[in-house]
Amino acid sequence: MKSNAGPGEEARVRVDLGARSYDILIGPGRIAEAGAQIAQRLPDAQVAIITDETVAGLHLDTLGESLSAAGIKAVPIILPAGERTKSFEHLMQACDAVLDARLERGDAVVALGGGVIGDLTGFVAGIVRRGMHYVQVPTSLLAQVDSSVGGKTGINTGHGKNLVGVFHQPELVLADTDVLDTLSEREFRAGYAEVAKYGLIDRPEFFAWLEDNWREVFSGGAARVEAIATSCQAKADVVAADERESGHRALLNLGHTFGHALEAATGYDSRRLVHGEGVAIGVVLAHEFSARMNHASPDDARRVAEHLRAVGLPTSIHDIDGELPPPDILMEHIAQDKKVKRGKLTFILTRGIGQSFIADDVPQSEVLGFLKEKYTQ
């Protein structure tokens, strides 16, 4: 992909959290601005840059030069690429490296990478010296529109994903839309599933706009900046209303209960399914299940599937390569993800495009019946 964005096409989204408020700056060339932006917000701070081997090769020089030009001393900490880096082992390694660099509480850690690096780095910043500043420089579409915003940080354990972490908000998010040109089509599409999700949660006009403009979002330029800014604004609104997920924030999980179960069922094998693809299938299933429960029209589910299919995303469990475990095993993954209370599950359902809601009384038996149907359709 090639970005056609000019320098005038940029956006700023404010995440409104009182004393912990911060800006998301979106547009081309944002990495080259990092030094000036950080120096303005954190004068006198030194930084450590946590990144992975792949991203370091692509963008570390640009970031390093920008920091150096602003007089900011920076130490790079380069970890292996991939989901396995979200572990206690690498958390410990990164904390030690930040302490080796002699950073103090007023200094900052910069996350340069996708969701894995962002989640791990935020956690490191949340616990070294009981909380340091941090800056997110997300380099995947998924990280730009989702994981870099909102302060959820963490690692995986043998018990599951993101089970250990903290809520810790960054000082600044720099979403450089040029770097997305270094992603594969498949990676970009996977991030796009989360973009579409924001329309489906509560912005029907945004979903309609994406149906008309998705090709421009993929090819770069002003439409891409606009899609990312709208997604960040959607997430910022939800986070501002419910920072610690005591209620409303759960809407962001639209499509994720089915999606997580499918990721688990495929053994987190990224050759078969990546997170965004699981979400794409998951949002279609959430709309179909809502129709089955008489909350929404089957036409809405068809419209969602049609758009995601046009983009090139999988929309059905049959789109996944290889065998899936039987429906009751998938049901077990769902029950592990959610707390089951007396046979009832909490699920994000919808009354139509952009009309999602939290249902806390979904019978487990209905979900299993639905899954059995999907396997045979």
Next chain:
Amino acid sequence: MKSNAGPGEEARVRVDLGARSYDILIGPGRIAEAGAQIAQRLPDAQVAIITDETVAGLHLDTLGESLSAAGIKAVPIILPAGERTKSFEHLMQACDAVLDARLERGDAVVALGGGVIGDLTGFVAGIVRRGMHYVQVPTSLLAQVDSSVGGKTGINTGHGKNLVGVFHQPELVLADTDVLDTLSEREFRAGYAEVAKYGLIDRPEFFAWLEDNWREVFSGGAARVEAIATSCQAKADVVAADERESGHRALLNLGHTFGHALEAATGYDSRRLVHGEGVAIGVVLAHEFSARMNHASPDDARRVAEHLRAVGLPTSIHDIDGELPPPDILMEHIAQDKKVKRGKLTFILTRGIGQSFIADDVPQSEVLGFLKEKYTQ
């Protein structure tokens, strides 16, 4: 020691932190009340009890029976005793054990033990599922008057003590004054150094009361409850004013800069020096250094030393068994503990008993000169 406290002698201190406010309940028999108190504050919660091998043998049955009587399901997690348990390794082990117990975000972790168990458990509760409830049941005097109150949690790394952790406030602190009868005289005295410290920070009348009543505090009963309650109130006031140590809270470090340096200089060998003993020598040195800097009268330093000596605490570097490294090595430990800016240190000094203040411009050369004098006196 034998406690003479009757059931009528109890106290409640409120830590005032808005939505994160909580009670410290002080008095005899508090562990036996734990079940009822937790059930009242966290209905439907299950718990995991994190404790160490020594404390488990003394108090785990009492706590377990109390929880069981209140209908609370509890899983014990028993770790080795000692400072080495405040490590990444045991943090990971404890997080896994809490997840093994299938606890959810609404459930709670209970810390049953001294400062090591309290700091580690608070950290576990702060990060499992991005924050669970926790309850402190401190079993040492040091933990009851200091580490269990205020939400500082953490572990040690190769770079130093408490360098990784979070601020996470408990739901409740239960300071059972009976359990202090199971401490050795030396352990009780070490905790007493922190009690006296609160008088020296900003409560001169409390220090004078301790001079008259310390024997009753040691022997138990109403005076012990009162000393612990006043100490907790003192700490609660400071924490309420400055939860995350951006300024005022640093006063709690009176005596700790010298004390930490002495702990480091003796290789954290508890046969030579425990934390509270380091603090005892440290507060005397802080008063002597304040006199040298013409902030306070030498009479105040003599009065502090006299009281702590009467109690049986060390008050001079010459009271430490074995050889100490030379003054410049001690000075290096101090400089590592504090950030040195252009040869100046931040120190807690005093204008007299109960009149401590934060000095951020203490010349390193003056501290070194003072230490050289103390070595030869």
